[in-house]
Amino acid sequence: MKQQNNSSTMSRLQDNGDSMKQRNYLLGILFLLWGVVAGMASPVQTSVNTQVRYAVQSPFIASLISFTIGTCILALLTLLVDHRIKVDLKMIPRAPKWIWTGGMLGVVFVTSNILLLPVLGSALTVVSVLCGQMILAMIVDHFGWFGVAVHRLNGPRAAGLVLMIVGILLIQHF
Amino acid sequence: MIILFLIGGLIAGGIIPVQTSINSRLGKEAGSPFLASFISFFTGTLTLVILSLAIDHRLTFAAKSFLTHPWWIWIGGGILGVFYLTTNILLLPRLGAALTVVATLVGQMIMAIAIDQFGWFNVPVHELNIPRLIGIACMFVGVFLIKKF
Numbered sequence: 001m002k003q004q005n006n007s008s009t010m011s012r013l014q015d016n017g018d019s020m021k022q023r024n025y026l027l028g029i030l031f032l033l034w035g036v037v038a039g040m041a042s043p044v045q046t047s048v049n050t051q052v053r054y055a056v057q058s059p060f061i062a063s064l065i066s067f068t069i070g071t072c073i074l075a076l077l078t079l080l081v082d083h084r085i086k087v088d089l090k091m092i093p094r095a096p097k098w099i100w101t102g103g104m105l106g107v108v109f110v111t112s113n114i115l116l117l118p119v120l121g122s123a124l125t126v127v128s129v130l131c132g133q134m135i136l137a138m139i140v141d142h143f144g145w146f147g148v149a150v151h152r153l154n155g156p157r158a159a160g161l162v163l164m165i166v167g168i169l170l171i172q173h174f
Numbered sequence: 175m176i177i178l179f180l181i182g183g184l185i186a187g188g189i190i191p192v193q194t195s196i197n198s199r200l201g202k203e204a205g206s207p208f209l210a211s212f213i214s215f216f217t218g219t220l221t222l223v224i225l226s227l228a229i230d231h232r233l234t235f236a237a238k239s240f241l242t243h244p245w246w247i248w249i250g251g252g253i254l255g256v257f258y259l260t261t262n263i264l265l266l267p268r269l270g271a272a273l274t275v276v277a278t279l280v281g282q283m284i285m286a287i288a289i290d291q292f293g294w295f296n297v298p299v300h301e302l303n304i305p306r307l308i309g310i311a312c313m314f315v316g317v318f319l320i321k322k323f
Contacts, residue, residue, distance in 0.1 A: 031268050032277045038261035039281020045254035047295035051247045054296075056235035062251075064222040064233070069252025071219050074212040077260065082206050087213065091203050099200040102210075103217030105193040107225070110218075110255070112186035119179045121300045122289040126282050127313055128180045132187025134320050146195035160319030163312045170309030172176065 043122050046113040059114045066110060124171050131164045207263045211256075272321040279317060283310055 045066075053062035078085045116125045138157060144150035193214075201210035226233055240248075258278075265274045287310070293299035300306075 028269075031265055032273065034261060035265050035269065035274055035277025036281035036284075038258050038265075039278030039283075040285040041254040041258045042278070042282050043286040043289055044295075045251050045258065047289055047297060048247050048250040048254065050297075051243065051295060052251060055239040055243045055247065058226065058230045058232075058235070060222060060226040060229055061233065061235055064219065064226055065248060066251035066255060067215055067219040067222055069249050070255045071212065071215040071252075073252060073256045074208065074215050077256070078206070078208040078212045081208050085209065085212065087204060087209070095203040096199070099196055099203055100213075100217060102193050102196040102200055103214040103219075104221045105189045105196070106214060106218045107221045109186050109189050109193070111222075112182055116179055116183050116186070117297065119176065120183065122286040122297055123283070123300065123306070123310070124180075125183060126286040127309075128183025129187035129190075130279065130282075130313070130317070132184030133190045134187075134317065135184065136188035137191040138320065140191050140195065146192075146199070148195065154323055156319045156323035160316040160323075163316035163319065167309040167312030167316060168180065170305050170312065172180070174303055174305035174309070 043126055046117050046125065047122065049110065049114050050117045053114050059111055062114055063107060063111045067107070120172075124168070127164075127168050127171055131161075131168055134161065134164060208260075211259055211263070215256075275321060276317065279314075283313075 049062050049066050052065055053059045056062055056065070075085060113125060113129070116128075120128065138153055138161065140146065140148055141151035142153045197210050197214050198207075200213060201207045204210050204213065223233065262274060262278070265277070269277065287302055289295060289297050290300035291302050
């Protein structure tokens with residue numbers, strides 16, 4: 001009797017495990033699709049910002065409009081998720097000064113994309129930006145900058161970089 | 175000349191991992207990734223006000239461009255930017271860095287190819303051909319090798 005109870009508990013646990021695994025699998029696919037859709041947003045964003053650039057006749061004012069809208073949405077999002085929007089002023093002198101420069105780098109990124117799209121086209125813009133991203137990510141990994149774990153450059157990584165550059169040249173040439 | 179623009183693209187891309195590292199530290203100090211994104215966008219907006227004034231000597235533009243252009247271009251860029259950023263923040267801990275990059279990259283390439291192919295958003299038409307397809311395949315293998323090893 002006890003044995004049977006045990007085994008039925010076991011099989012119920014097994015069932016739970018299976019349905020959990022299935023749920024996690026579906027959730028994983030959902031997250032992947034979400035990532036793909038978000039990726040799609042990126043070249044569309046550059047294209048839309050480029051339209052604004054021509055409308056206002058300035059890449060900087062176009063970026064400014066994009067950032068202003070983004071700031072407003074993030075204010076709402078922060079209130080929604082955190083229920084408050086408050087910076088602890090005590091952290092300002094304590095934290096390193098460079099943590100405030102992320103926004104400026106974002107500006108360079110968005111504005112560069114607006115300037116590049118009409119010249120390079122959408123695919124080449126995405127690909128060259130991506131290649132720069134990988135190169136710098138490998139350098140950051142190799143030297144362990146910003147406190148990331150050191151991950152030295154190796155043969156396959158170097159080969160990957162060469163392939164990316166070949167890819168850029170092919171897309172640019174044809 | 176096009177080489178200069180390609181180098182510009184490489185530099186713009188190189189900014190991303192630096193910005194991600196900086197913003198994740200900001201997130202730790204501020205205690206919330208959303209607050210960190212907000213601060214990042216806010217300081218970016220201030221930077222652009224200064225840049226626009228310094229380079230264009232203006233912050234305004236012809237009001238009639240609101241009438242001559244579709245309404246969604248004014249809010250589209252900001253919305254899509256926040257969507258992309260927030261998705262990355264939310265997916266990273268669930269999918270891991272490699273899968274997050276690959277998933278968003280697949281989306282980027284599909285959309286970029288479509289934009290070039292059909293000349294959407296007034297982008298000049300660049301039709302997809304076999305060498306371009308091989309180039310894109312090279313990219314994917316390259317990213318895979320770098321992320322895997």
